[in-house]
Amino acid sequence: MNNTAAQQLLLRKNRNNNKIKLRRQKYKENTKKREEEDERLNIILFYADDWTMKVLGKLDPHQIVKTPNIDEMADNGMIFTNNCVTTSVCWVSRSTLCTGTYSNIHKHTLPFSDATFETTNWNKTLYPKMKNNYDTNLYKNGYYTGLFGKWHKLEIGDEIQEAFHEQKVYYGKHWEERDGQQRHVTDLNRDDSIEFLDKWNDRRRQEQHKTHNKNQQPFFLTVSFFATHARDGGGKGWEFYQPHNNTRTRMYPDGSKDIPLPKTATEQHFKQLPPFLANYGNEGRMRWRNRYEPKDYQKNIKDMYAMATEVDDAVGTIIQHIKNLQVYNNTVLIFTTDNGNMHGEHGLAEKWYPFEESIRVPLVIQDPRMPTHRHGTTSDAWTLNVDLAPTILGAANIEPASFMQGLLSNIEMKKKVHWRTDWFYEFNLGQNSNASDHPWPNYIDASFALITDHWKYVIWPQHDGYEQLFHRSMDPYEEWDLLNKLLRNQTRPSSSSSSNNTSDSDGDNSVMNIQTTEKIYQQMKIRFAILKQEAQGGNLI
Numbered sequence: 001m002n003n004t005a006a007q008q009l010l011l012r013k014n015r016n017n018n019k020i021k022l023r024r025q026k027y028k029e030n031t032k033k034r035e036e037e038d039e040r041l042n043i044i045l046f047y048a049d050d051w052t053m054k055v056l057g058k059l060d061p062h063q064i065v066k067t068p069n070i071d072e073m074a075d076n077g078m079i080f081t082n083n084c085v086t087t088s089v090c091w092v093s094r095s096t097l098c099t100g101t102y103s104n105i106h107k108h109t110l111p112f113s114d115a116t117f118e119t120t121n122w123n124k125t126l127y128p129k130m131k132n133n134y135d136t137n138l139y140k141n142g143y144y145t146g147l148f149g150k151w152h153k154l155e156i157g158d159e160i161q162e163a164f165h166e167q168k169v170y171y172g173k174h175w176e177e178r179d180g181q182q183r184h185v186t187d188l189n190r191d192d193s194i195e196f197l198d199k200w201n202d203r204r205r206q207e208q209h210k211t212h213n214k215n216q217q218p219f220f221l222t223v224s225f226f227a228t229h230a231r232d233g234g235g236k237g238w239e240f241y242q243p244h245n246n247t248r249t250r251m252y253p254d255g256s257k258d259i260p261l262p263k264t265a266t267e268q269h270f271k272q273l274p275p276f277l278a279n280y281g282n283e284g285r286m287r288w289r290n291r292y293e294p295k296d297y298q299k300n301i302k303d304m305y306a307m308a309t310e311v312d313d314a315v316g317t318i319i320q321h322i323k324n325l326q327v328y329n330n331t332v333l334i335f336t337t338d339n340g341n342m343h344g345e346h347g348l349a350e351k352w353y354p355f356e357e358s359i360r361v362p363l364v365i366q367d368p369r370m371p372t373h374r375h376g377t378t379s380d381a382w383t384l385n386v387d388l389a390p391t392i393l394g395a396a397n398i399e400p401a402s403f404m405q406g407l408l409s410n411i412e413m414k415k416k417v418h419w420r421t422d423w424f425y426e427f428n429l430g431q432n433s434n435a436s437d438h439p440w441p442n443y444i445d446a447s448f449a450l451i452t453d454h455w456k457y458v459i460w461p462q463h464d465g466y467e468q469l470f471h472r473s474m475d476p477y478e479e480w481d482l483l484n485k486l487l488r489n490q491t492r493p494s495s496s497s498s499s500n501n502t503s504d505s506d507g508d509n510s511v512m513n514i515q516t517t518e519k520i521y522q523q524m525k526i527r528f529a530i531l532k533q534e535a536q537g538g539n540l541i
Contacts, residue, residue, distance in 0.1 A: 040218040042331040049229040051337035069316030077366030083383045088351040091152035093338035100389030100404030104517040109429040124401035126389040127163040148192035149224035171226040174242035190314035227307040241303035252302040270347025284348035292344040333366040354449040425449035433517040435461040457528040
């Protein structure tokens with residue numbers, strides 16, 4: 001290396017060191033300022049619907065979908081690339097958000113029911129009741145709370161009236177009438193949130209005028225989008241996704257670059273599914289036929305992408321508003337969604353099943369406490385939607401309830417914490433833990449899965465415990481069920497028919513006869529260890 005090159009390298013190194021020093025100094029100053037002023041963090045949860053990983057600009061492998069504001073959140077914070085939901089369906093996932101528990105605990109397995117309010121100590125959840133009860137989480141700690149958009153109980157009952165200072169509920173359609181005009185629900189999400197923030201700001205100024213105390217009452221705002229959920233109820237030719245026409249024609253016009261079909265969106269991949277899924281009466285296949293057959297794919301996927309961009313526009317407007325209110329630097333911003341969605345993968349549509357596109361969802365956190373050297377980074381740790389409630393409560397400096405099953409994420413990223421290495425997925429809309437009363441066999445089947453860094457083991461309990469085994473790291477698209485290779489011409493054993501020394505305390509060797517979720521999880525671990533060893537010993541990977 002000549003002298004000039006060496007000098008340039010040294011200069012760049014010094015510049016980088018200076019940048020790091022400035023970032024650290026700024027972080028220390030901001031932390032000290034908050035401690036001195038005893039400021040509590042505001043929190044905004046942007047909670048979208050049916051939004052899989054690839055429908056985010058930063059994670060789109062084809063760089064077609066446009067979400068610049070959420071991408072900027074990731075640049076100023078962290079994106080979690082292994083974030084998953086424990087049950088992939090709207091109302092169950094939203095109850096998990098509220099309670100920090102799996103569906104087998106909160107029991108909200110059917111939409112529009114009051115099960116969550118009856119089985120969970122609601123005053124210890126993320127959204128506690130407030131009126132006449134001062135021993136509750138957010139209210140006790142002085143948070144001004146609001147929710148606008150989707151909530152799986154359209155009638156405004158006591159539980160939602162008492163959980164929020166301000167709330168408006170709407171979903172199921174992409175356009176709603178308000179004040180005699182047709183309004184897009186994403187625009188309502190935006191405008192109602194702005195109105196909430198203005199009301200909070202007025203309260204803050206009045207309180208400061210009365211008490212001369214500059215410390216603000218913090219707010220917790222949930223912006224609960226219906227987009228990008230399809231409008232259900234129709235068949236061929238139905239307008240499943242209804243963005244503004246100008247968004248569609250401006251950002252994703254007909255005749256523009258085609259959005260590539262997913263790798264597994266083929267007839268061959270559909271036929272490789274278990275026989276009870278590879279049938280044309282399966283709901284996932286019927287919805288694929290209506291939305292994502294090749295001749296319909298471009299229209300519907302571009303409509304859906306346009307709705308995603310409109311959500312991003314709303315996110316950007318709300319963020320700009322908190323900047324105008326001068327509270328941006330004291331506000332935690334979170335973007336995530338209730339479940340993923342299949343857009344033709346495996347020849348299917350929608351969620352429900354334990355495939356990657358269904359269970360993995362975006363999670364972006366921008367937190368003013370996060371050291372600046374971590375801005376724009378990614379985490380591949382297993383984060384789950386059961387973690388959201390304890391993490392949000394932790395950001396509000398509130399102790400999560402003891403019944404919450406999620407982990408308290410260290411948003412500040414100051415130190416490493418013990419984290420999970422595997423997790424349990426359940427899709428069971430019955431009340432029995434073993435899914436024996438799941439109501440939709442052969443329509444939307446029950447499933448359990450054990451998922452690790454490299455493996456996924458699946459049981460379909462209503463089909464004699466039919467099993468699947470995938471090597472996730474070597475087969476990221478889940479094209480090759482290793483049990484098909486392992487068994488070849490043998491009769492395919494199931495978890496209920498295999499004699500593998502996985503008996504429970506009563507001597508029953510059927511995983512599906514076990515009555516508690518924890519036992520099912522533990523028995524699946526034992527069975528998985530046996531199958532993994534056989535797959536590795538058979539040189540199948």
